[in-house]
Amino acid sequence: QKEVEQNSGPLSVPEGAIASLNCTYSDRVSQSFFWYRQYSGKSPELIMSIYSNGDKEDGRFTAQLNKASQYVSLLIRDSQPSDSATYLCAVNLVTGGGNKLTFGTGTQLKVEL
Amino acid sequence: NAGVMQNPRHLVRRRGQEARLRCSPMKGHSHVYWYRQLPEEGLKFMVYLQKENIIDESGMPKERFSAEFPKEGPSILRIQQVVRGDSAAYFCASSRGEGDTEAFFGQGTRLTVV
Secondary structure, three states: OOOEEOOOOOEEEEOOOOEEEEEEEOOOOOOEEEEEEEOOOOOOEEEEEEOOOEEEEEOOEEEEEEOOOOEEEEEEOOOOHHHOEEEEEEEEEEOOOOEEEEEOOOEEEEEEO | OOOOEEEOOEEEEOOOOOEEEEEEOOOOOOEEEEEEEOOOOOEEEEEEEEOOEEEEOOOOOOOOEEEEOOOOOOEEEEEOOOOHHHOEEEEEEEEOEOOEOOOEEOOOEEEEEO
């Protein structure tokens, strides 16, 4: 089982719709969860952090965390063509020596006009 | 407030040469991660360091690859005797560490081995 799993997509949504991106992780001890956006040829950009169960909203983005189900999601409201990118889920896994920030393979989002 | 700085942005090496990639973390950050990314693939964890200490190197190939983060100066990822399969984008990220785990990325170094 992969440590962090995401559907690779592509996920296509029409402009103005809600995009829903999902991620599951294997380590029950994980405490920190992140969503990054990566445009083609660019470096990942941190867009959301979440540490406790429930929802966290920031503008058009909402992160949702359910530790019991080991599941974290990202909702993007009013999707725009500029949101078209690969979205990476990252989980801070606690190892013997410290923390290891581990990424899923990413979900490609396409917002269509 | 400068972000994470990586250099060079692009590096071309012939097979058998050495590649040195540098990463200066954000101000106030003492922890550095290195990742490798192949085209159309995800980020593969390589190594996690704090100043003068390797915390986790479970993703580093056992041969030819090494990393350091000295007390003064940038973190260095060193690849000896490069092969074509080493061609990839190498990203560095930094965090404050010690409970503050938000990590911010540099722009990456694109290594091409010819």
